[in-house]
Amino acid sequence: MRLKLITLFLFSLLLNGCEEKKGNADFIVSENVVLGNVALMNNEFESAKFFYQKAIADNPNDYLALNNLGELFGLIGIYDSALYFFNESLKVDSLNARTYNNRAELYEIVHQKKKSLADFNKAIYLDSLFAVAYLNRGELYLELLKFDSAMKDYNKAIEIDSLNPIFYNNRGDLKDIKGDKLGAIEDFNRAISLDSTYGFAYVNRAFSKKLIHDFDAALSDYNKAIEIDSLNPIFYFDRAEIRMEMGDFNGACEDWMKARALGFDIAQYHHLINSYCDSI
Numbered sequence: 550m551r552l553k554l555i556t557l558f559l560f561s562l563l564l565n566g567c568e569e570k571k572g573n574a575d576f577i578v579s580e581n582v583v584l585g586n587v588a589l590m591n592n593e594f595e596s597a598k599f600f601y602q603k604a605i606a607d608n609p610n611d612y613l614a615l616n617n618l619g620e621l622f623g624l625i626g627i628y629d630s631a632l633y634f635f636n637e638s639l640k641v642d643s644l645n646a647r648t649y650n651n652r653a654e655l656y657e658i659v660h661q662k663k664k665s666l667a668d669f670n671k672a673i674y675l676d677s678l679f680a681v682a683y684l685n686r687g688e689l690y691l692e693l694l695k696f697d698s699a700m701k702d703y704n705k706a707i708e709i710d711s712l713n714p715i716f717y718n719n720r721g722d723l724k725d726i727k728g729d730k731l732g733a734i735e736d737f738n739r740a741i742s743l744d745s746t747y748g749f750a751y752v753n754r755a756f757s758k759k760l761i762h763d764f765d766a767a768l769s770d771y772n773k774a775i776e777i778d779s780l781n782p783i784f785y786f787d788r789a790e791i792r793m794e795m796g797d798f799n800g801a802c803e804d805w806m807k808a809r810a811l812g813f814d815i816a817q818y819h820h821l822i823n824s825y826c827d828s829i
Contacts, residue, residue: 646676782813802826
């Protein structure tokens with residue numbers, strides 16, 4: 550499952566476990582759903598599934614249990630089951646914006662982009678202040694190379710929630726793609742100011758700094774990202790490139806080997822790597 554979906558999954562899971570849907574004030578979140586959410590956030594998948602299924606057995610119309618079970622299956626990559634439970638949840642509650650958002654993300658993953666866009670549109674129609682749905686639709690527009698539409702959605706997400714670092718990070722990515730390197734760095738700065746442990750924001754800022762030839766600052770950001778998450782192979786792989794460009798070939802080789810040891814597949818880069826490293 551993509552990083553974005555995992556991050557926003559946990560975000561929406563907290564919402565689904567802690568608040569009732571607008572217009573359905575009589576619905577009470579069951580204890581089993583709450584226990585399932587706690588288990589899932591601890592990566593205890595079988596326990597989470599047990600609690601959600603128990604909630605559904607107690608109440609077949611528990612749309613939160615159905616939705617969250619769909620999110621569980623999506624998280625572990627069983628997409629047919631995820632789609633089934635999202636559909637079942639929407640049969641019970643056809644006005645739940647978050648389930649449309651979740652199903653839209655699933656459709657995006659399985660490359661059904663028209664269905665994905667339709668569901669994001671539906672989620673936003675039902676809840677015009679659903680910031681995460683704007684962000685997710687912006688990501689879809691980005692995949693479709695509709696950059697102006699993506700920017701509008703990112704701006705709207707930030708307008709609704711100006712304190713979410715993910716929103717600034719993703720808008721920074723788009724600005725970088727559009728060639729606005731300084732604007733991208735400003736957004737990454739904002740993301741980091743809101744969350745100083747946001748490793749990917751440091752890596753993204755490093756990439757933008759590298760493109761404006763601020764190599765020392767870029768290296769510092771890569772170092773910080775690795776300090777935050779020393780087990781992320783992408784961080785080492787990306788730092789290897791800046792070390793190579795700065796002439797530190799031994800350091801680059803060390804990072805490539807570290808990335809490989811942590812599970813990153815470097816096979817497709819072996820021609821480049823072999824030209825700088827004697828044995829890797």
